[in-house]
Amino acid sequence: MLGSGILKGMVETARNFLGSYIGKDRLTTVQFPEERLPQIEAARSFPFLVYDGADWQQGMRCVSCQICEKECPPKCIFIEKSKDKKPDAMGKPQFYPAVFDIDISVCMSCQICVEVCPFDAIKMDVDFELSTDDRFGGLLFDKQRLSKSNEYYNAIHPTEAGAVDAHFAEERAKLEAKTKAALHAKLALAAEAQVAGGEPR
Amino acid sequence: MSTAAYPSAQLMLEPAANGSEGQLLEVSMGPQHPSTHGVFRMNVALDGERVVKLKPVFGYLHRNHEKIAESETYLGSMPYTDRLDYMCSITNNWGYALAVEKLAGIVVPERAEYLRIITGELTRLQNHACLIGFLMQDMGASGTPLMYAFRERESILDLFESLTGARMMCNYMRFGGCRADMPAGWLEQAQKVVAAFPRFLDEYEQLLTGNEILMERTQGVGVLSARLAVSAGISGPMARASGVNYDIRKVDKYGIYERFAFRVPLGEHGDVYDRYMIRLLEMRESVKILEQAMRTIPAGPIVDPKLRIRGFRPKAGEAYGRIESPKGELGFYLISDGSPNPYRYRVRPPSLINLTVLEDLCLGHNVADIVVILGSVDIVLGEVDR
Numbered sequence: 239m240l241g242s243g244i245l246k247g248m249v250e251t252a253r254n255f256l257g258s259y260i261g262k263d264r265l266t267t268v269q270f271p272e273e274r275l276p277q278i279e280a281a282r283s284f285p286f287l288v289y290d291g292a293d294w295q296q297g298m299r300c301v302s303c304q305i306c307e308k309e310c311p312p313k314c315i316f317i318e319k320s321k322d323k324k325p326d327a328m329g330k331p332q333f334y335p336a337v338f339d340i341d342i343s344v345c346m347s348c349q350i351c352v353e354v355c356p357f358d359a360i361k362m363d364v365d366f367e368l369s370t371d372d373r374f375g376g377l378l379f380d381k382q383r384l385s386k387s388n389e390y391y392n393a394i395h396p397t398e399a400g401a402v403d404a405h406f407a408e409e410r411a412k413l414e415a416k417t418k419a420a421l422h423a424k425l426a427l428a429a430e431a432q433v434a435g436g437e438p439r
Numbered sequence: 440m441s442t443a444a445y446p447s448a449q450l451m452l453e454p455a456a457n458g459s460e461g462q463l464l465e466v467s468m469g470p471q472h473p474s475t476h477g478v479f480r481m482n483v484a485l486d487g488e489r490v491v492k493l494k495p496v497f498g499y500l501h502r503n504h505e506k507i508a509e510s511e512t513y514l515g516s517m518p519y520t521d522r523l524d525y526m527c528s529i530t531n532n533w534g535y536a537l538a539v540e541k542l543a544g545i546v547v548p549e550r551a552e553y554l555r556i557i558t559g560e561l562t563r564l565q566n567h568a569c570l571i572g573f574l575m576q577d578m579g580a581s582g583t584p585l586m587y588a589f590r591e592r593e594s595i596l597d598l599f600e601s602l603t604g605a606r607m608m609c610n611y612m613r614f615g616g617c618r619a620d621m622p623a624g625w626l627e628q629a630q631k632v633v634a635a636f637p638r639f640l641d642e643y644e645q646l647l648t649g650n651e652i653l654m655e656r657t658q659g660v661g662v663l664s665a666r667l668a669v670s671a672g673i674s675g676p677m678a679r680a681s682g683v684n685y686d687i688r689k690v691d692k693y694g695i696y697e698r699f700a701f702r703v704p705l706g707e708h709g710d711v712y713d714r715y716m717i718r719l720l721e722m723r724e725s726v727k728i729l730e731q732a733m734r735t736i737p738a739g740p741i742v743d744p745k746l747r748i749r750g751f752r753p754k755a756g757e758a759y760g761r762i763e764s765p766k767g768e769l770g771f772y773l774i775s776d777g778s779p780n781p782y783r784y785r786v787r788p789p790s791l792i793n794l795t796v797l798e799d800l801c802l803g804h805n806v807a808d809i810v811v812i813l814g815s816v817d818i819v820l821g822e823v824d825r
Binding site for chain 1: 512601603645646651653748
């Protein structure tokens with residue numbers, strides 16, 4: 239019968255329309271600024287720099303190796319290496335970035351900087367409400383704006399940050415064991431020298 | 440066919456040279472026409488309502504993808520491939536990864552192959568669902584079918600977001616595997632989405648397939664003969680709708696597709712209705728592949744642990760990797776001279792090559808049919824212009 243196909247379609251739309259009053263799963267949209275969907279853990283927007291401790295300048299993990307600057311596909315990272323060194327999380331003196339800028343109007347959120355970073359210093363943020371009326375300065379993020387604490391990183395990507403922290407703890411334990419072993423060896427050596435030297439002075 | 444834009448002063452055809460009685464009218468449809476699927480222009484010569492000539496004009500979205508890739512490292516081009524066909528970034532990643540793996544002789548671990556198939560087929564589902572929605576939108580069914588498609592696409596994009604971190608620009612594949620493993624509970628969620636998908640397809644069929652208006656508008660419109668499809672290099676669902684049995688998943692057996700049982704649906708008439716039906720049937724086959732893959736996915740590494748991300752330099756040589764993307768044969772041709780960036784990088788985009796027969800499909804039809812025919816070709820301008 240002519241028109242039966244259209245009628246069948248109308249029944250389908252009616253079912254969807256009425257179903258939205260009964261089944262909650264039929265309501266697929268939310269009223270955005272007031273209602274928000276839960277943040278998905280793996281989500282990414284733009285990179286940020288992680289720092290340990292309370293002071294962002296002291297605890298900055300970045301050692302200014304400039305690998306991310308080289309590997310960034312659209313070349314949106316600009317780094318200037320410092321002249322002096324400061325101790326890093328392990329206590330080793332390292333360079334730090336004197337200037338670290340990311341132009342997020344160029345950044346395409348590809349995450350390659352995160353993958354190549356050997357120091358777990360640069361990670362992806364989840365903040366997306368970044369619109370501004372200043373199209374040049376407002377989208378060029380400097381070192382201070384990029385720096386975010388390790389606690390913040392743990393809050394947005396718990397699984398990933400937990401793995402990173404565990405890795406750091408392991409490294410630190412290894413380092414401590416090594417220094418302890420070195421100390422022990424030194425002491426043993428001194429004791430041996432004492433024994434060999436005969437009488438105590 | 441020329442890709443150059445026509446100067447506005449120069450007419451596309453000589454008014455006196457044809458046999459039509461009335462005057463011909465030249466209409467420039469696009470580049471911002473709402474139903475041109477992006478910035479795409481068609482210069483159409485009309486005799487009344489009838490199309491006598493059509494010239495596609497494109498290049499408005501050209502962004503130098505191939506040349507940029509030649510100055511970029513191999514990995515650096517991966518996020519740019521997302522932007523080719525921005526509806527299905529994962530299959531673009533796959534095509535490029537396949538070409539580089541062929542070039543460098545990298546073996547992909549088992550689990551990564553399964554992940555690729557699962558994400559790739561999910562991409563096909565959402566692409567085809569949206570395409571049908573857009574086709575209906577072009578026909579004037581504003582809203583309903585497209586919104587139903589977007590509702591289903593949303594659940595698939597949520598899966599992509601929790602797996603890859605992004606909804607559209609996934610940047611998921613790596614040479615020799617995938618970037619991220621499934622988070623906890625992902626597989627169950629994906630199984631739920633796939634299990635619910637046939638219900639959506641039934642709904643779509645109820646809504647559209649028997650609809651008299653749809654049949655009237657699409658049957659016998661934009662017929663592509665199998666002969667022309669083969670000689671013009673048409674691939675993908677468009678060729679299969681014309682009855683050409685050519686599916687690279689079956690022909691090339693890339694990845695591990697030979698392990699899964701699925702059939703290749705073929706059309707008979709090659710008109711717009713067949714192209715619509717082919718996509719519906721292909722989605723059902725994709726669901727079958729997904730169900731099998733998700734049942735049998737093994738544990739193991741997702742990327743070869745010996746592979747390093749940085750300092751990737753394949754030996755000198757060339758390779759062509761191709762996959763069956765949702766739109767057709769997507770190929771990447773690479774020449775390496777042993778340096779960290781490719782000497783030559785070339786994309787074979789299915790959208791562009793399927794678009795070349797647009798004039799043959801449109802001739803003799805009404806001007807209102809042009810947008811319907813264009814909608815059934817399934818183009819994405821990011822891939823046409825590159």
